[in-house]
Amino acid sequence: MSKPTSRLLRARTHRGLAARRWASVACVLLAAAAGAEARLLTPPLLDAPVPPPLAAPEDRLIAAAQAFERGQARLALDTVDALIDDEPTFRVAHYLRGRIFGALSGIPTPRLLPEHGDALAALAEELELRLARNSLDEARHMQPTAVLALPDDVRYLLAVDLSAARLYLLENGPDGVRLIADRYAAMGSAGFGKEREGDLRTPLGIYRITEWKDDASLPELYGHGAFPVDYPNDWDRHRRRTGYGIWLHGVPRDTYTRVPRSSEGCVTLSNDAMAWLHDYIDIGVTPVVLADRLQWATREAVASERARFKTRIDDWRDAWAQRDTERYLSFYADNFTTEHQARPHFAAHKRAVNAGKAWIDVELRDLTIFDYPGEDDLRLVSFVQDYRSDNYESVSRKRQYWRLQADGSWRIEREVELEEREIEPTALSAEARP
């Protein structure tokens, strides 16, 4: 057993200081109250040094756990005790404290009721995941490979690595996305890969935040508030996935965070994370990547893949604009579908339409490219399409799903037109539409 060191005494002093700090605040308040009556002009007791800003609770937890792993149990205890003083509902901090005391006691952990054993195992998993957190310094020049292109009007995006229980806030810029910060994020109790309503899984996919629900409008379960996302999206519907109400939300006030697998399919964050996140979210715009596992690469590496893939998209656009229908159709996979057509009907329709055109001009803007989570080599490509031809003009928003084929080429497996607005409705027939 290690003997008590001065660190222990320091911990007491630290706690004592905190108490005195509060006491002096109370004194100021009392003095202020008394001053109102007695007109005592006592200077406020502000001689105590202002403590340095404390690190985030998770950083303090990690510092404690690392001290413990180094064998510095006293330092670990002091750190975790101070953390618990500030965040008394940080359950995993209590768990770590239990581990430290358990190790100090030299007595094995008591046998627990099975459900308590499971609950402790969940906290052990949370601690492990938090400790495995990537160093942000190392990640500064990296970005998730899944995020290939974003329109300029998207300022921020969220990417959640569900296996790692981590949400990343990323900033969009001209040379790719840049990591700003990360937070612990828990998922559904049955993990990820939602298929059915009630399967307690968090979906995998690319979503968008649709609204903000504030604390006052919600039960306590959701804590500070909630950002619902648009599950099921068009790909989910294509996959016949069911369920609804997938939100990013806070936690009830009796707990700082929830264990890694704990919700009915939502992503839960600490309430302070929700409050922090609120300033970065652009409702209807901010994308959310829900991935089983995020891969990271340098921004340069992602930029070169983006350039390569954009060329492929541009080849498709060019074939269309050139009215080279067979080359254009070669970009579509054999199993291609739209919401209404399979490939044969689509091909016949395109051949007919393109044959009737004297010229076609297609421009794409607001290009978005994501590797699609939970799929093998599938890319979501969405854009606003400005289409002009000798007899028709339109603006539409398209979502295409490109898949890497056996021959090494990327082809379109699915295409969905989200909205189409016809421009200058001149005399043209419906079947003349592209």
Place this chain on the structure above:
Amino acid sequence: MVTRFPLIPAVVTLVAALCSSLAFASTEEARRLLNEGRAAQALNVLEKHLEGSPQDAEARFLRGLALSRTGRRDQAIEVFANLTRDYPQLPEPYNNLAVIYAQQGDYEKARDALEAALATHPSYATAHENLGDIYAALASASYNRALMLDENNPSARQKLKLMERLGASLPATRPNLTATERSDSTPAQPSDDAPASAGATTPTETATPAPASSAPAAAPAPTSTAERATRERISAAVYDWAQAWQNQQVDAYLDAYAPDFDPAGGLSRSAWEAQRRERVRSPERIVVRVRDPDIQIVDSDRARVTFQQEYESDSYSDVTTKVLDLRRIGDRWLILRETTR
């Protein structure tokens, strides 16, 4: 009542040497009474002595022990806390303070006290061992908070069981004992801590021979202090029985029953024993609490103890009113009949 640390009935010889020979006689008398389980009488002797010599450290220390033995923990805390202030270099008052805090469930304070004891005596083995159990209790308490369970949950109580083990190893590792204290660590001698060392001690050790203490109870008109001593012996017997049950020490548990114990429900003694062995052993864990014991002394050899029995195992829990009829056989109080109301 399940938290039982052995208190250290010792102050270093240094302190004892400071006492006058007269004081020494009084404290020796008190110590003898304590050893015989007559804590209330010891308290009388000590309080009389302390009126004349209020600063006698050893007498104060023994008074702390006597107070804790007679259930007056708050007063005992005050005594030991004052001793730590007056003699911060002595580890024993810190240790005993810690033990009483632990008995009250205040493990944080217990930890502070033990760590203070170790700050001056880093090699103080007893404090290390006690601290080990306190750490284990703190681990359990932290896990409970992590699980958002309240403090009365089974895993916390489980931890208190672990503390019992510490008591068994205590005498061998206790340093700085005076000659008289050293004698009480010998199992053949009366344990000075019979009511408290239940779970982990051997049946022979709990069956402390105490002819002096039972004799007054046998007298037609027992003095109130003698009766109190008898009550302490009886309540110790009941607690030992509950401890053995909780610790699933079947032999010690069965040893609490008289040879002519009459099992309820027409079972033979051997069939009953077999059933009890099975039922006491098989649960993963057992918690037994004795609440509000009422001791009626029928005569010099018979007593009836009525209490609320809280039983909890991994598969079952209940609260019943239990009546134990006890008979004094030699110097032990043994269960003659066990009924549930």
